[in-house]
Amino acid sequence: MSEFAEDIVTSALKAVERHDLTALEKFFSADVVYQDPHLMREGRENLITFISQQPQGASMTWQVNSIVSKNGVVFTERTDAYVAQGRRVSVSIVGVFDVAMDGKITRWREYYDPSQVE
Numbered sequence: 001m002s003e004f005a006e007d008i009v010t011s012a013l014k015a016v017e018r019h020d021l022t023a024l025e026k027f028f029s030a031d032v033v034y035q036d037p038h039l040m041r042e043g044r045e046n047l048i049t050f051i052s053q054q055p056q057g058a059s060m061t062w063q064v065n066s067i068v069s070k071n072g073v074v075f076t077e078r079t080d081a082y083v084a085q086g087r088r089v090s091v092s093i094v095g096v097f098d099v100a101m102d103g104k105i106t107r108w109r110e111y112y113d114p115s116q117v118e
Contacts (some may be wrong), residue, residue: 002070003069004099005099006074008074008099008105009067009074009097009105010101012024012028013064013078016106017060017062019051019052021052025044025048028047029044029098029100029102029104030047031043031044032044032047032105032107032108033107034047034082034108034110035108035109035110036112036113037110037111039113047108052070059083061079061081062080062084062109063078063079063080063081064076064077065077065079069099072098072101073096073097073099075094075096075097076093076096077092077093077094078093080093089116091112091113091116091117092112092116093112095108095109095110095112096109
């Protein structure tokens with residue numbers, strides 16, 4: 001399950017980076033919960049709407065630096081970089097994902113220093 005769960009998470013993150021909203025639908029359960037230091041989103045449709053409002057394009061990169069998993073829980077250490085309001089932003093993030101046996105992400109938590117995005 002560990003390698004399978006890591007592949008699901010890696011593929012989902014690549015879809016976010018590409019801003020491929022259609023592909024994202026297959027990765028999340030209908031009742032997925034997303035949480036970061038600023039907000040919480042419940043439900044696949046709400047999460048995909050939230051993602052659709054994020055910076056996109058060639059300037060957006062999500063670099064997975066480390067990934068480890070056990071029993072369907074996947075931890076990632078990432079560096080997300082993008083241009084916002086004319087300035088380059090780089091954020092160090094730890095993401096924690098719960099992946100169910102059916103391969104759907106049911107929970108996604110992001111941990112980062114909010115001052116990096118202000």
